Structures are given as structure tokens and as C-alpha cells.
Amino acid sequence: xxxxxxxxFYDLIRSRWTYIYCGFYLLFTLSLLxxxxxxxxxxxxxxxxxxxxxxxIATMFGVMYYYNSREFTExxxxxxxxxxxxxxxxxxxxxxxxxxxxxxxxxxxxxLYGVFGSEQAGNFAMLLFTGVxxxxxxxxxxxxxALKNENRIKGFGLAILAWLFFAVIYDGLLLLSLSLLxxxxxxxxxxIASLLNPIDLxxxxxxxxLDVSALMGFTGAVFRKFLGTGFGMAIAFGVLMLWVAMPVxxxxxxxxxxxx
Amino acid sequence: xxxWIFVSTLSLAGQAGLLANTxxxxxxxxxxxxxxxxQMARPCDTIFVEKGIYAEGNILIDKELMLIGRDxxxxxxxxxxxxxxxxxxxxxxxxxVIKNVGISYSQDRAGIxxxxxxxxxxxxxxxxxxxxxxxxxxxxxxxxxxxxVVGEAVNETSSGNAIHLWYCDNVLILNNxxxxxxxxxxxxxxxxxxxxxxxxxxxxxxxxxxxxxxDDIYRGNTFLDNGAGVAVMYSRRIGMFSxxxxxxxxxxxYGLLLKEIHDSKIEGNTFQENTVGIxxxxxxxxxxxxxxxxxxxxxxxxxxxxxxxxxxxxNFLGNSFDLAVHSAGTDNLFDGNFWSDxxxxxxxxxxxxxxxxxxxxxxxxxVSNTPESLVLLRSLFVDILNLSEKVSPIFTPENVVDxxxxxxxxx
Numbered sequence: 207x208x209x210x211x212x213x214x215f216y217d218l219i220r221s222r223w224t225y226i227y228c229g230f231y232l233l234f235t236l237s238l239l240x241x242x243x244x245x246x247x248x249x250x251x252x253x254x255x256x257x258x259x260x261x262x263i264a265t266m267f268g269v270m271y272y273y274n275s276r277e278f279t280e281x282x283x284x285x286x287x288x289x290x291x292x293x294x295x296x297x298x299x300x301x302x303x304x305x306x307x308x309x310x311x312x313x314x315x316x317x318l319y320g321v322f323g324s325e326q327a328g329n330f331a332m333l334l335f336t337g338v339x340x341x342x343x344x345x346x347x348x349x350x351x352a353l354k355n356e357n358r359i360k361g362f363g364l365a366i367l368a369w370l371f372f373a374v375i376y377d378g379l380l381l382l383s384l385s386l387l388x389x390x391x392x393x394x395x396x397x398i399a400s401l402l403n404p405i406d407l408x409x410x411x412x413x414x415x416l417d418v419s420a421l422m423g424f425t426g427a428v429f430r431k432f433l434g435t436g437f438g439m440a441i442a443f444g445v446l447m448l449w450v451a452m453p454v455x456x457x458x459x460x461x462x463x464x465x466x
Numbered sequence: 467x468x469x470w471i472f473v474s475t476l477s478l479a480g481q482a483g484l485l486a487n488t489x490x491x492x493x494x495x496x497x498x499x500x501x502x503x504x505q506m507a508r509p510c511d512t513i514f515v516e517k518g519i520y521a522e523g524n525i526l527i528d529k530e531l532m533l534i535g536r537d538x539x540x541x542x543x544x545x546x547x548x549x550x551x552x553x554x555x556x557x558x559x560x561x562x563v564i565k566n567v568g569i570s571y572s573q574d575r576a577g578i579x580x581x582x583x584x585x586x587x588x589x590x591x592x593x594x595x596x597x598x599x600x601x602x603x604x605x606x607x608x609x610x611x612x613x614x615v616v617g618e619a620v621n622e623t624s625s626g627n628a629i630h631l632w633y634c635d636n637v638l639i640l641n642n643x644x645x646x647x648x649x650x651x652x653x654x655x656x657x658x659x660x661x662x663x664x665x666x667x668x669x670x671x672x673x674x675x676x677x678x679x680x681d682d683i684y685r686g687n688t689f690l691d692n693g694a695g696v697a698v699m700y701s702r703r704i705g706m707f708s709x710x711x712x713x714x715x716x717x718x719x720y721g722l723l724l725k726e727i728h729d730s731k732i733e734g735n736t737f738q739e740n741t742v743g744i745x746x747x748x749x750x751x752x753x754x755x756x757x758x759x760x761x762x763x764x765x766x767x768x769x770x771x772x773x774x775x776x777x778x779x780x781n782f783l784g785n786s787f788d789l790a791v792h793s794a795g796t797d798n799l800f801d802g803n804f805w806s807d808x809x810x811x812x813x814x815x816x817x818x819x820x821x822x823x824x825x826x827x828x829x830x831x832x833v834s835n836t837p838e839s840l841v842l843l844r845s846l847f848v849d850i851l852n853l854s855e856k857v858s859p860i861f862t863p864e865n866v867v868d869x870x871x872x873x874x875x876x877x
Contacts, residue, residue, distance in 0.1 A: 250784075258846060377847035385836045392838040400841050409845060 210282070210292055214299025218271070224303055227263060231311025239319050245326045252312065252333055253412045257405055258373065260340040264304055265369045268348025271300050273358050293461040297349050297454065304341040309334055329415050336408040339446050343404045344369065346453030353460045372405045380406075397432060401442070404449040411442060492516035500525055500533075500541075507531055515539045515562070526551045527559070535561035538592070543567050548575040549596075552586055560589040567596035569624055576601035576630070577615070580608065588613065598626035599647060606635040610642060617646040619670045627652040628669070631659070639664060649675040650692065657681050666690070672697045672723075673714075676704060684709060691715070695740065697723040704730040714740045721762070724749040731755075737762055743785070746772050755779050756876065764790055764830075768798065778802050781875045782825070786843060789825040790834055791866050800825065804872040812873050823871040826862045828855035 218224050234255070238248045272279075275296065282292050313334065321330045348365045355361035380399050384392055400406040432438040491503045491513060501522050503513045509530040517537035524547045527533065531554070538561065543549040545568035552559060564577040577593035579601045580586050586608035592615075593599040599615030602608070610629060619625030628644035629651045631637060637656065641663040644650035650666030653659070654677040661684035666673030673689030674696040676682065683705040689695035695711040697720075698704055704727060711721030721740035722732070725747045736758045737743035743762040746752070748771040757780045759765035765785040768775070775798040782788045783806045791798075802818075803825075810821035829848045833840050842848050855862060 254844065374847045374850070377842050377845045381832070381836075381839055381842055381847065384839045385832070388836045392836075396838045396841045406841075406845065410841065413843060 208295070210287070210295030211298045211302070214271075214275075214296045215302055217275075218299055218303040219306075223267070223270075224307055227267075227304070228307035228311045231308060232315065235312050235315040239315055245316070245319060245321055245324055246329070248316075249326055249329045249333055253336075256333060256337045256340065257409050257412075260304075260308065260337050261344040261373060261405060262369055264301070264341045264344035265348045265365045267304060268297075268300055268345035269352045269361055269365045271296070272349055272352035273361065289461050290458050293349070293353070293457055294454070297346060297457060300349070301342045301345045304345060305338040308337045308341060312337070332411060332415055336411060339450065340404065340408055342450045343446075343453065346450060346457060350453050350456050350460065353457060353464060372403055376403045377406065401445050404446060407442060407446060407449075486510040486512065488512045488514060490514050490516065491520075493518045504529065504531065523547050524551060525549060526553060527557050528553050530554050530556040532558040533560070533562075534558075535563075535591075538563045540565055543577075548573075548577075548579060550578045552578065552580045552583060552588075555583045556585045557583065558587045558589070559591070560587070562591045564591060564593045565595055567598070569597050574598055574601065574626060574630075576626070579603070580605045584608065587611070592616070593628075596626070598630050599628040599644070600630070601626075602629075602631045602634050602637065604633045605631075605637065607637075609638045609640060611638070611640040612642065614643040615645070615647065616643075619646050619648055622648050622670055625670060627675075628666075631656045634659065638662070643667075644669060644673075646670075649673075650689070651675070653677065653679045653682065655679060659683075660685070662686055664688075666692055666695075669693065673711075675699075676701045676727075679704070683707065688712070689714065689721070692719075694719050694723055695721040697725070698727045698730070699723075699725040701727050702729050706730065706732045706735060708734040709736075711735065711737045711740060711743070713738070716741060720745040723747075724752070727752070732757060736760065737765065742767050745769070746775070748772060750774055752776075753778070757781070759783065759785055759788070761785060763787065766790070768792065773797055775799070779872075779876045780804070782806060783875070787827065787830045787833070789866065790830045791826055791863055792834065798866075800866060800868045802870045802872060802876075803868055804875050805868065808871045808873075810871065817873055819871040819873055821871075823868040824856055824859060824862065824866065825868060826866045827852045828861055831861050 235252065238251055242248055279292065316330060321327055347368055351365045351368060352361045355364060384396060400410055489497060489503050489507055489511060491497050491500055497503045497506065499522055500515060500520055504527060507513060507529060512532040512534065515533065515535045517539055519540045519542055521542040521544055525541065540563045541549050543566045545566045549564050549567060567575050567577050576598035577596035577600060578588060578591065582604040584605065584607045586605060588600060588610045590612045593613065594616050596617060600610060600613060615628035617625060617628065625648040627649040628647035629639060629642060631653045633655045635657050637659040639651060639661045643665045645667050647669050648671050650669045650673040651661060651664060652675045656679040659682045661674065664687045667690045669692045671693045673692040674684060674687065676698045678700050680702045685707040686709065688710045691713045693716065695714045714721050719740065720742045721737040722744045724744065727749045729751045732752060732754045734756045738760040739762060741763045743759045743765040745767045747769045750773045752775045754775065754777045759780065760783045762785045764787045765782050767790045769792045777798065777800045779802050781804045788805060805823050805825055808819060808823045810819035810823060812819055828851050
């Protein structure tokens with residue numbers, strides 16, 4: 207598995223797209239830092255970016271990579287290598303290279319501006335962490351969808367739809383149900399509902415760092431009480447890990463059964 | 467011969483008495499009790515109290531005296547009584563530590579009570595563990611300066627106010643520090659008074675509380691981490707200048723709560739990191755100008771029945787919500803402010819944006835109807851909603867608009 211991971215990783219590291227992706231973050235972060243020169247403001251703008259771009263790029267990249275390396279995969283399948291290690295290796299290669307691009311692209315400019323040791327270090331660590339987790343989650347989902355669908359167009363469409371669902375539609379449905387059920391006590395419902403979406407969960411973890419003032423209000427108190435404690439944080443991180451583990455496990459299962 | 471000397475010294479002493487005497491109180495002095503010293507003293511005398519602990523129960527100052535503590539002598543009430551009562555005009559009371567008043571549910575016991583007098587001066591005292599700290603009733607033309615009132619209040623019912631004014635006129639409250647009481651400074655029926663340079667922190671209810679008080683000014687105070695910063699209720703013509711309201715956090719916490727207050731001016735204040743910066747209810751003809759709202763949950767919440775308020779030349783920087791206005795059809799004015807999320811342009815470079823700004827977002831409206839939807843703050847869906855509402859307002863009041871948004875912070 208590690209050999210395949212290594213191949214995929216090196217393959218991707220050499221790929222033009224990885225460089226473009228990494229270069230984009232590098233340029234974007236640098237220009238933000240250069241324009242505002244205020245670490246905290248840049249962290250806030252990047253937090254909005256991470257929730258949108260990381261999942262989107264991970265989804266696209268995951269599907270694209272799977273379909274593009276299909277011939278290589280078939281070649282590998284002919285060899286005495288375990289299926290799970292082929293697919294997991296490839297998946298980890300994609301997720302790893304995406305995360306590396308993200309961490310380098312954002313981390314280097316911040317390190318140059320001296321984020322370590324500043325009071326923004328905690329927020330920055332949270333930013334990097336959510337970026338990495340979202341990359342892992344969404345490339346896994348993309349891989350799973352690609353494995354399920356031989357048809358490339360359909361696969362792409364479904365992957366984009368999955369991203370759209372988690373990024374936009376889910377929130378819309380949640381807002382709709384909240385406003386329809388407004389007579390009922392909804393704090394717990396909204397809390398659980400937001401745990402079920404990795405993007406929402408990451409967003410709330412970030413909110414707890416940024417919009418503390420708003421969350422101190424009556425309704426926010428529920429979230430703060432839950433997620434502000436060590437226990438709540440542990441659950442939030444646990445659920446995020448689950449969001450990585452679940453698609454990976456599905457990949458393993460589907461890959462084991464699939465007829466090539 | 468001896469008799470003559472005796473008589474002459476007596477008469478000299480008499481004359482000196484007219485010019486004001488000084489008395490000294492200490493544990494080893496001829497006079498070792500403050501009560502005794504007050505009894506012996508004549509009007510206009512000065513009593514110096516040296517270092518030590520004096521547990522004398524209630525000390526009543528019923529003459530025109532100057533009491534000065536040297537090296538912070540301690541007046542200990544031992545949890546049983548009110549400690550100092552000032553019941554004469556022209557009293558100067560300075561430099562004491564007043565301790566352990568004791569909670570009473572039947573009387574408002576105070577560390578220092580100023581009762582029905584004028585021209586008092588209470589300065590540089592420290593009141594610890596008191597029910598009420600400094601209590602002024604029917605007092606006028608006096609100054610409370612540089613005192614520190616520190617309590618350990620846990621809830622509203624079992625604690626009193628640090629500095630409490632009731633039916634007072636023309637009082638100056640200057641540079642005091644209040645901690646851990648119900649209200650930091652409480653004013654009821656207090657007119658023509660100035661509250662300046664005080665620091666209220668961690669009080670259970672409000673940092674500063676006005677009730678039925680008119681024509682007062684508070685300026686340059688700091689209100690930090692109180693239940694709510696300042697509450698101004700049922701008052702008129704209050705000037706609020708250059709104060710700092712910070713970190714007033716909680717389910718019902720406001721930097722500044724305005725309730726039925728009219729004809730007032732709020733200028734040059736800073737509201738930072740409060741759950742709600744200003745919450746205004748049925749408050750009319752108020753001018754908000756040159757204030758800074760920085761990183762609050764809601765910078766400004768204006769509920770129904772607020773009319774003719776002018777919001778001009780303020781800075782809104784990085785608040786989760788800039789404005790929540792509850793009712794439509796109000797004739798409030800929101801012109802010439804700086805909004806950090808303004809996205810317009812300025813083609814003629816006059817510093818004023820060419821596109822009007824709508825500070826009230828759709829999501830702000832949604833949250834006020836369905837508070838739980840706060841969980842969707844900063845989500846992409848909400849951004850899209852806000853954008854579509856901005857293009858064609860349907861839900862948010864149409865007249866909540868800044869026609870001359872600034873492009874740079876005003877100062």
C-alpha cells in the first residue's frame with residue numbers, strides 16, 4: 207500500500223494541477239497578507255475560503271484522478287497486489303498531496319509573516335486542520351462516487367452534486383426546517399444537524415473561534431456550552447474523523463467487490 | 467500668676483478652636499476611638515486617623531468635619547452594621563478602608579452612607595465586602611472620587627450596588643473602581659450629575675444603571691465584563707461620551723441598553739466584543755455619532771417604537787451582524803457611516819460610496835425570527851441569501867439604508 211501511495215503521491219506531486227493549486231493558495235495568501243498586513247483579518251478571510259474551496263477542489267481532484275489513472279489501476283490490478291491497498295494507496299496519495307498543497311500554500315506565507323508565537327497561532331492551527339480534514343473527507347467521497355460509476359460524466363456530475371449538497375443545499379434544508387418548526391425547541395436539533403455535515407461542523411469549529419460574541423447570545427450558548435468544553439470538542443473532532451473514516455471504509459468495501 | 471497663665475491659655479485655646487483644630491486618633495493616642503474623636507471635635511476640625519483596625523460599629527459624622535485616614539486605617543463592621551454615616555454638610559472623608567458590612571434583607575446597609583446633606587467629598591477610600599458600597603440619598607453638590615468598591619456578589623438578590631445614588635442633584639462621580647456588586651453605579655432620580663473616568667468590572671447586573679434620571683453626563687468610563695454594560699432607563703437628556711463597553715457577554719448581555727430614553731446623545735464610544743453593542747427599545751430622538759462598533763455579535767439592535775434616531779458617522783468593524791431593526795416604517799436615519807462589509811465603489815473619489823448600503827441583512831432578519839438558525843452563520847447558503855436580498859430587498863425594511871456610506875473609517 208505504501209508503495210502505491212508513494213507512486214500516487216509522486217505522480218501527483220509532479221502534476222501540473224498540484225502546482226497550480228498550491229501556487230494559487232500561495233499567491234492568494236501572500237496577496238491577502240500583503241494587502242492587509244493583519245494576521246487576524248487574513249485568517250478570517252481564509253476561513254471562508256477553506257470551507258468553500260477545499261471541499262470543491264478535493265472533490266474535483268479525487269474524481270479526476272481516479273478516472274485518469276484508470277489504466278494504471280487496471281495494470282496494477284493484474285499484479286499480485288491487494289485491491290484495498292491499491293485504492294487506499296491512491297486515495298491517500300490524492301488526499302495527502304492536496305493537504306500538502308494546502309498546508310504549504312497557506313503555511314509558508316503565514317510563517318514568513320510570523321504567525322507562530324503570535325496570538326493567532328491557535329486560530330491558524332484550526333484553519334490548517336479543517337483544511338486538511340475537509341480535503342480528506344471530500345476526496346474520499348469523490349473516490350467513492352467514481353468507484354461506483356463507470357460513466358465519467360455521471361461520476362463528475364454526482365461528485366459536484368455531493369459537494370453542492372454539503373456546501374449549500376444542506377444548509378438551505380436546515381434553515382427551511384428550522385423556520386418551519388420554529389415553535390419547537392430546536393437547539394439540540396440544530397446542533398445534531400450541523401454535526402452531520404462536515405462542512406457545517408468545520409464552520410462551527412471556526413465560528414467558535416471568530417464569532418464568539420454572537421455565540422454568547424441565548425441560542426449560541428447551547429453551542430458554546432457543548433463545543434466550548436473539552437467533551438464537546440472531542441465529540442466534534444470524533445465526528446470529523448468519522449467523516450473521514452466512513453467514506454474510506456466504503457471505498458474499501460466497494461473496491462473489494464467491484465468487477466473490473 | 468499661675469491663674470493668669472491658665473486663663474490666657476484657655477482663651478488662646480478658645481481662639482484656636484475657632485480656627486479649626488486637628489485631632490489625632492490611633493491605638494496608643496489619648497483618643498483611640500473615632501467616635502470619641504467626633505464627639506470631641508468642633509465643626510471645621512480635622513481628624514487624622516492613624517493606621518489600625520477600628521471596629522466601632524456605626525460611625526455617625528454629624529458635624530462639619532474633615533476625616534482623613536493615614537496609611538489606610540480599617541473600619542471593620544464585622545458583618546453587623548452599616549459603617550460610616552455622613553449626616554452633616556461639608557464633610558470631607560478620605561483614605562479609609564471599610565470592611566465587612568454584612569448582607570441584610572430588611573435594610574440597605576452601606577459602607578459609607580451620605581444622608582440628606584450637601585457639599586460632601588468622599589475620596590480615595592476602599593470599600594470591601596459591603597452590601598451597598600457608597601450610598602447617597604437626598605444628597606447634592608458633592609464629589610465621590612477615586613474610591614474602590616470591591617465585592618464578591620454572586621447573584622442579584624443578595625448583593626447591593628457599589629455606588630448607589632437616590633434623589634441626588636449635581637454630584638460628581640470621578641475615577642472610581644467598582645467590582646463584583648449588583649450594579650457598579652446606580653442612579654435613581656439623579657439629575658445634573660457627571661460620571662467620569664470610572665471603571666466597572668464584573669458586576670452581576672449593570673456597570674452603570676440610570677433610572678428616572680435626567681440631564682446627566684457620563685464620560686470616559688470603562689465597562690468591562692458586566693452582566694450588561696450600561697442600562698439607561700426612563701431618562702431624558704443623557705450625554706454618553708467616549709466610554710468603552712467591552713466584553714459584556716451572555717444571553718441577555720448588552721454593551722448599552724436603552725429603554726424609554728429620549729433626547730440623548732451617544733458620541734465617541736467604543737463597543738467591543740459585546741453580545742449586543744447597543745439594544746434600544748422605545749427610545750426616541752437619540753443621536754448616535756462617531757462611535758466604534760468592533761467585533762460585536764450584534765452592533766446595534768433597534769426594536770419597535772424607536773423613532774427619529776440619527777445614526778451618523780459611526781464605524782462598524784467586523785461585527786457578526788451590524789444592525790437588526792425590528793419594525794419597518796421607522797423614521798430613523800442611517801447616513802454617512804463606515805461599514806466594514808460595504809462592497810460598493812466610489813467613482814468620483816469623494817470618499818462617499820456611490821451605491822447605498824443596506825446594513826440590515828436578510829439573515830439578521832431570519833435569526834431574529836428563528837434564533838436557532840444562528841448555527842448557519844457565515845455559511846455559503848446564507849451568503850447567497852444575503853446577496854439576493856441585497857439586490858432586491860423584500861424582507862428587510864426598505865428604509866434601513868445608508869445613502870452615503872463612507873469608504874474609509876471616520877475618526
